[in-house]
Amino acid sequence: MWQSEVVTIVFVFLFGLIIGSFLNVCITRIPEELSIVLPGSRCPRCNTPIHPLDNIPVLSWLLLRGKCRNCREPISVMYPAIELLTGIFFVLCFLQFGLSVALGKWLFYTALIIVLSVTDLRTRLLPDAVTLPGLGMGLVFSAAVPPRNGVAFLLLERFTQRALPAPLVGLADGLLGAGFATLFLWGTGRAYRAWKGREGMGMGDVKMMAMVGAFVGLRDTLTVMLLGTLLGSIGGIWMIAALYAGGYKRDVAERAVRRGLGALNRLRWTLARRYWIPLGTYLGVGALAVLYLMPYLETLWIAGRH
Numbered sequence: 001m002w003q004s005e006v007v008t009i010v011f012v013f014l015f016g017l018i019i020g021s022f023l024n025v026c027i028t029r030i031p032e033e034l035s036i037v038l039p040g041s042r043c044p045r046c047n048t049p050i051h052p053l054d055n056i057p058v059l060s061w062l063l064l065r066g067k068c069r070n071c072r073e074p075i076s077v078m079y080p081a082i083e084l085l086t087g088i089f090f091v092l093c094f095l096q097f098g099l100s101v102a103l104g105k106w107l108f109y110t111a112l113i114i115v116l117s118v119t120d121l122r123t124r125l126l127p128d129a130v131t132l133p134g135l136g137m138g139l140v141f142s143a144a145v146p147p148r149n150g151v152a153f154l155l156l157e158r159f160t161q162r163a164l165p166a167p168l169v170g171l172a173d174g175l176l177g178a179g180f181a182t183l184f185l186w187g188t189g190r191a192y193r194a195w196k197g198r199e200g201m202g203m204g205d206v207k208m209m210a211m212v213g214a215f216v217g218l219r220d221t222l223t224v225m226l227l228g229t230l231l232g233s234i235g236g237i238w239m240i241a242a243l244y245a246g247g248y249k250r251d252v253a254e255r256a257v258r259r260g261l262g263a264l265n266r267l268r269w270t271l272a273r274r275y276w277i278p279l280g281t282y283l284g285v286g287a288l289a290v291l292y293l294m295p296y297l298e299t300l301w302i303a304g305r306h
Protein backbone atom coordinates (compact mmCIF):
# COMPACT_ATOMS: atom_id res chain seq x y z
CA MET A 1 0.00 0.00 0.00
CA TRP A 2 2.66 2.47 1.11
CA GLN A 3 4.99 1.39 -1.72
CA SER A 4 2.33 1.83 -4.39
CA GLU A 5 1.70 5.35 -3.06
CA VAL A 6 5.40 6.21 -3.50
CA VAL A 7 5.36 4.80 -7.04
CA THR A 8 2.29 6.93 -7.86
CA ILE A 9 3.97 10.05 -6.43
CA VAL A 10 7.06 9.44 -8.60
CA PHE A 11 4.84 9.05 -11.67
CA VAL A 12 2.90 12.24 -10.85
CA PHE A 13 6.22 14.08 -10.42
CA LEU A 14 7.57 12.85 -13.78
CA PHE A 15 4.23 13.73 -15.41
CA GLY A 16 4.58 17.22 -13.88
CA LEU A 17 8.09 17.59 -15.35
CA ILE A 18 6.80 16.71 -18.83
CA ILE A 19 3.83 19.10 -18.53
CA GLY A 20 6.26 21.74 -17.20
CA SER A 21 8.31 21.31 -20.36
CA PHE A 22 5.16 21.94 -22.41
CA LEU A 23 4.34 24.99 -20.25
CA ASN A 24 7.77 26.42 -21.20
CA VAL A 25 6.72 26.11 -24.85
CA CYS A 26 3.45 27.94 -24.06
CA ILE A 27 5.26 30.65 -22.08
CA THR A 28 7.77 31.42 -24.83
CA ARG A 29 5.51 30.99 -27.89
CA ILE A 30 1.98 32.18 -27.02
CA PRO A 31 2.96 35.88 -26.47
CA GLU A 32 4.62 35.81 -29.93
CA GLU A 33 1.49 34.21 -31.40
CA LEU A 34 3.45 31.15 -32.56
CA SER A 35 2.07 27.60 -32.72
CA ILE A 36 2.60 25.61 -29.52
CA VAL A 37 2.56 22.33 -31.49
CA LEU A 38 4.92 22.84 -34.41
CA PRO A 39 7.83 23.07 -34.98
CA GLY A 40 9.53 21.04 -32.24
CA SER A 41 11.79 22.61 -29.62
CA ARG A 42 14.58 24.81 -30.91
CA CYS A 43 17.50 26.59 -29.30
CA PRO A 44 16.26 30.13 -28.53
CA ARG A 45 19.65 31.53 -29.67
CA CYS A 46 20.76 29.65 -32.80
CA ASN A 47 17.37 28.15 -33.75
CA THR A 48 18.85 24.65 -34.17
CA PRO A 49 16.25 21.90 -33.53
CA ILE A 50 16.92 20.23 -30.17
CA HIS A 51 17.52 16.48 -30.23
CA PRO A 52 14.90 14.57 -28.17
CA LEU A 53 17.71 13.25 -25.91
CA ASP A 54 18.77 16.84 -25.18
CA ASN A 55 15.17 17.74 -24.41
CA ILE A 56 14.61 15.64 -21.26
CA PRO A 57 13.12 17.90 -18.55
CA VAL A 58 15.66 19.25 -16.01
CA LEU A 59 18.16 16.44 -16.67
CA SER A 60 19.31 17.62 -20.12
CA TRP A 61 19.78 21.17 -18.87
CA LEU A 62 21.96 19.87 -16.01
CA LEU A 63 23.98 17.52 -18.26
CA LEU A 64 24.60 20.28 -20.82
CA ARG A 65 25.35 22.66 -17.92
CA GLY A 66 22.75 25.15 -19.14
CA LYS A 67 24.25 25.54 -22.63
CA CYS A 68 23.06 24.73 -26.15
CA ARG A 69 24.95 21.73 -27.59
CA ASN A 70 25.30 23.50 -30.93
CA CYS A 71 26.14 27.16 -30.22
CA ARG A 72 27.24 26.81 -26.54
CA GLU A 73 25.20 29.90 -25.69
CA PRO A 74 23.54 29.78 -22.24
CA ILE A 75 19.94 28.51 -21.99
CA SER A 76 17.88 30.28 -19.32
CA VAL A 77 17.53 28.62 -15.92
CA MET A 78 13.82 29.43 -16.34
CA TYR A 79 13.35 26.21 -18.35
CA PRO A 80 14.41 23.65 -15.68
CA ALA A 81 12.96 25.88 -12.93
CA ILE A 82 9.45 25.83 -14.49
CA GLU A 83 9.70 22.06 -15.04
CA LEU A 84 10.73 21.45 -11.43
CA LEU A 85 8.10 23.84 -10.06
CA THR A 86 5.35 22.13 -12.09
CA GLY A 87 6.53 18.70 -10.87
CA ILE A 88 6.45 19.83 -7.22
CA PHE A 89 3.00 21.46 -7.53
CA PHE A 90 1.63 18.34 -9.26
CA VAL A 91 2.82 16.18 -6.33
CA LEU A 92 1.30 18.61 -3.78
CA CYS A 93 -1.94 18.52 -5.76
CA PHE A 94 -1.97 14.70 -5.77
CA LEU A 95 -1.31 14.60 -2.01
CA GLN A 96 -4.33 16.85 -1.49
CA PHE A 97 -6.85 15.30 -3.89
CA GLY A 98 -5.63 11.74 -4.64
CA LEU A 99 -6.48 10.17 -8.00
CA SER A 100 -9.80 11.89 -8.68
CA VAL A 101 -11.65 14.24 -11.04
CA ALA A 102 -10.78 17.03 -8.58
CA LEU A 103 -7.09 16.27 -9.22
CA GLY A 104 -7.68 16.83 -12.96
CA LYS A 105 -9.38 20.15 -12.29
CA TRP A 106 -6.68 21.50 -9.99
CA LEU A 107 -3.75 20.27 -12.14
CA PHE A 108 -5.29 22.10 -15.10
CA TYR A 109 -5.76 25.21 -12.94
CA THR A 110 -2.15 25.04 -11.67
CA ALA A 111 -0.80 24.74 -15.23
CA LEU A 112 -2.84 27.76 -16.41
CA ILE A 113 -1.69 29.87 -13.44
CA ILE A 114 1.99 28.98 -13.99
CA VAL A 115 1.77 29.96 -17.69
CA LEU A 116 0.02 33.28 -16.95
CA SER A 117 2.23 34.25 -13.97
CA VAL A 118 5.50 33.65 -15.82
CA THR A 119 4.26 35.18 -19.09
CA ASP A 120 3.20 38.36 -17.28
CA LEU A 121 6.56 38.56 -15.50
CA ARG A 122 8.48 38.18 -18.79
CA THR A 123 6.32 40.19 -21.20
CA ARG A 124 3.64 42.06 -19.15
CA LEU A 125 1.08 40.20 -21.26
CA LEU A 126 -1.77 37.92 -20.19
CA PRO A 127 -2.77 36.40 -23.55
CA ASP A 128 -6.47 35.91 -24.38
CA ALA A 129 -5.43 32.57 -25.90
CA VAL A 130 -4.87 31.37 -22.31
CA THR A 131 -7.37 33.32 -20.19
CA LEU A 132 -10.52 32.90 -22.34
CA PRO A 133 -10.34 29.11 -22.95
CA GLY A 134 -9.25 28.88 -19.29
CA LEU A 135 -12.44 30.70 -18.24
CA GLY A 136 -14.58 28.25 -20.24
CA MET A 137 -12.73 25.24 -18.81
CA GLY A 138 -13.06 26.68 -15.30
CA LEU A 139 -16.86 26.76 -15.59
CA VAL A 140 -17.00 23.21 -17.00
CA PHE A 141 -14.73 21.96 -14.21
CA SER A 142 -16.80 23.77 -11.56
CA ALA A 143 -19.89 21.91 -12.74
CA ALA A 144 -17.98 18.61 -12.36
CA VAL A 145 -16.10 19.52 -9.17
CA PRO A 146 -17.83 22.32 -7.20
CA PRO A 147 -15.46 24.95 -5.71
CA ARG A 148 -14.60 24.70 -2.01
CA ASN A 149 -16.49 27.03 0.34
CA GLY A 150 -19.33 27.30 -2.16
CA VAL A 151 -21.32 30.48 -1.65
CA ALA A 152 -24.04 29.42 -4.12
CA PHE A 153 -24.49 26.22 -2.12
CA LEU A 154 -24.92 28.15 1.14
CA LEU A 155 -27.33 30.68 -0.43
CA LEU A 156 -29.47 27.97 -2.01
CA GLU A 157 -29.57 26.03 1.22
CA ARG A 158 -30.57 29.15 3.14
CA PHE A 159 -33.24 30.51 0.80
CA THR A 160 -34.73 27.52 -0.99
CA GLN A 161 -35.99 24.27 0.43
CA ARG A 162 -35.31 22.29 -2.72
CA ALA A 163 -31.94 20.70 -3.30
CA LEU A 164 -30.64 21.53 -6.76
CA PRO A 165 -28.41 19.12 -8.72
CA ALA A 166 -24.75 19.43 -7.64
CA PRO A 167 -23.42 20.33 -11.16
CA LEU A 168 -25.80 23.32 -11.32
CA VAL A 169 -24.71 24.56 -7.91
CA GLY A 170 -21.03 24.17 -8.88
CA LEU A 171 -21.60 26.05 -12.12
CA ALA A 172 -23.42 28.81 -10.22
CA ASP A 173 -20.42 29.14 -7.89
CA GLY A 174 -18.03 29.39 -10.84
CA LEU A 175 -20.25 32.04 -12.48
CA LEU A 176 -20.46 34.00 -9.20
CA GLY A 177 -16.64 33.98 -8.85
CA ALA A 178 -16.03 34.94 -12.49
CA GLY A 179 -18.78 37.58 -12.51
CA PHE A 180 -17.69 39.19 -9.27
CA ALA A 181 -14.01 39.32 -10.29
CA THR A 182 -14.91 40.89 -13.65
CA LEU A 183 -17.23 43.56 -12.24
CA PHE A 184 -14.99 44.43 -9.30
CA LEU A 185 -11.70 44.67 -11.22
CA TRP A 186 -13.23 46.36 -14.24
CA GLY A 187 -14.94 48.89 -11.94
CA THR A 188 -11.73 49.48 -9.98
CA GLY A 189 -9.82 49.96 -13.23
CA ARG A 190 -12.34 52.53 -14.48
CA ALA A 191 -12.26 54.38 -11.14
CA TYR A 192 -8.44 54.45 -11.17
CA ARG A 193 -8.39 55.81 -14.71
CA ALA A 194 -10.89 58.53 -13.81
CA TRP A 195 -8.82 59.45 -10.75
CA LYS A 196 -5.24 59.28 -12.10
CA GLY A 197 -5.88 59.74 -15.80
CA ARG A 198 -3.89 56.61 -16.74
CA GLU A 199 -4.41 52.84 -16.85
CA GLY A 200 -3.61 51.09 -13.57
CA MET A 201 -4.72 47.68 -14.69
CA GLY A 202 -4.93 45.91 -18.03
CA MET A 203 -7.97 44.01 -19.29
CA GLY A 204 -5.67 40.96 -19.15
CA ASP A 205 -5.74 41.12 -15.35
CA VAL A 206 -9.56 41.25 -15.42
CA LYS A 207 -9.80 38.22 -17.73
CA MET A 208 -7.25 36.30 -15.66
CA MET A 209 -9.24 36.88 -12.46
CA ALA A 210 -12.49 35.94 -14.22
CA MET A 211 -10.77 32.65 -15.12
CA VAL A 212 -9.56 32.13 -11.53
CA GLY A 213 -13.07 32.94 -10.25
CA ALA A 214 -14.61 30.33 -12.55
CA PHE A 215 -12.39 27.68 -10.94
CA VAL A 216 -12.42 28.70 -7.26
CA GLY A 217 -15.87 30.28 -6.73
CA LEU A 218 -16.79 33.52 -5.02
CA ARG A 219 -15.21 33.23 -1.58
CA ASP A 220 -11.74 32.18 -2.70
CA THR A 221 -11.86 34.79 -5.50
CA LEU A 222 -12.01 37.46 -2.80
CA THR A 223 -8.99 35.94 -1.04
CA VAL A 224 -7.00 35.75 -4.29
CA MET A 225 -7.72 39.39 -5.16
CA LEU A 226 -6.88 40.61 -1.64
CA LEU A 227 -3.66 38.58 -1.49
CA GLY A 228 -2.62 39.41 -5.07
CA THR A 229 -3.12 43.16 -4.79
CA LEU A 230 -1.48 43.24 -1.36
CA LEU A 231 1.59 41.33 -2.60
CA GLY A 232 1.59 43.45 -5.77
CA SER A 233 1.62 46.69 -3.77
CA ILE A 234 4.44 45.52 -1.49
CA GLY A 235 6.44 44.13 -4.43
CA GLY A 236 5.78 47.22 -6.55
CA ILE A 237 6.85 49.71 -3.87
CA TRP A 238 9.95 47.63 -3.14
CA MET A 239 10.82 47.47 -6.85
CA ILE A 240 10.35 51.22 -7.40
CA ALA A 241 12.49 52.01 -4.33
CA ALA A 242 15.17 49.57 -5.54
CA LEU A 243 15.18 51.15 -9.02
CA TYR A 244 15.45 54.63 -7.48
CA ALA A 245 18.28 53.59 -5.13
CA GLY A 246 20.06 51.80 -7.98
CA GLY A 247 20.21 54.98 -10.09
CA TYR A 248 17.69 53.75 -12.69
CA LYS A 249 17.64 56.06 -15.76
CA ARG A 250 19.88 58.59 -13.97
CA ASP A 251 21.28 59.76 -17.33
CA VAL A 252 17.76 60.52 -18.63
CA ALA A 253 16.98 62.51 -15.47
CA GLU A 254 20.30 64.43 -15.69
CA ARG A 255 19.57 65.42 -19.30
CA ALA A 256 16.11 66.62 -18.24
CA VAL A 257 17.67 68.70 -15.42
CA ARG A 258 19.99 70.42 -17.95
CA ARG A 259 16.94 71.31 -20.00
CA GLY A 260 15.41 72.85 -16.88
CA LEU A 261 12.61 70.31 -16.42
CA GLY A 262 12.98 70.02 -12.63
CA ALA A 263 15.07 68.78 -9.74
CA LEU A 264 17.17 65.64 -10.25
CA ASN A 265 15.80 63.41 -7.49
CA ARG A 266 12.22 64.31 -8.23
CA LEU A 267 12.69 63.40 -11.91
CA ARG A 268 14.48 60.16 -10.98
CA TRP A 269 11.56 59.23 -8.71
CA THR A 270 9.03 59.96 -11.49
CA LEU A 271 10.97 57.71 -13.89
CA ALA A 272 11.23 54.86 -11.36
CA ARG A 273 7.50 55.10 -10.69
CA ARG A 274 6.79 54.28 -14.31
CA TYR A 275 7.88 50.70 -13.58
CA TRP A 276 4.93 48.52 -14.53
CA ILE A 277 4.03 46.00 -11.83
CA PRO A 278 3.30 42.51 -13.21
CA LEU A 279 -0.03 42.31 -11.35
CA GLY A 280 -0.90 39.01 -13.06
CA THR A 281 2.18 37.41 -11.50
CA TYR A 282 1.10 38.50 -8.01
CA LEU A 283 -2.51 37.41 -8.63
CA GLY A 284 -1.03 34.06 -9.75
CA VAL A 285 0.88 33.72 -6.47
CA GLY A 286 -2.39 34.43 -4.64
CA ALA A 287 -4.26 31.92 -6.82
CA LEU A 288 -1.76 29.16 -5.99
CA ALA A 289 -1.65 30.12 -2.28
CA VAL A 290 -5.45 29.71 -2.04
CA LEU A 291 -5.16 26.17 -3.38
CA TYR A 292 -1.94 24.96 -1.76
CA LEU A 293 -1.51 27.04 1.41
CA MET A 294 -5.00 27.95 2.63
CA PRO A 295 -6.23 24.41 3.47
CA TYR A 296 -3.18 23.90 5.72
CA LEU A 297 -3.58 27.31 7.37
CA GLU A 298 -7.27 26.60 8.00
CA THR A 299 -6.40 23.23 9.57
CA LEU A 300 -3.80 24.90 11.80
CA TRP A 301 -6.26 27.64 12.74
CA ILE A 302 -8.98 25.13 13.67
CA ALA A 303 -6.45 23.01 15.59
CA GLY A 304 -5.20 26.13 17.38
CA ARG A 305 -8.70 26.93 18.66
CA HIS A 306 -9.00 23.62 20.53
Ligand SMILES: [Zn+2]
Pocket residue numbers: 043044045046047048068069070071072073
Ligand atom coordinates in the same frame (compact mmCIF):
# COMPACT_ATOMS: atom_id res chain seq x y z
ZN1 LIG B 1 22.00 27.13 -29.84
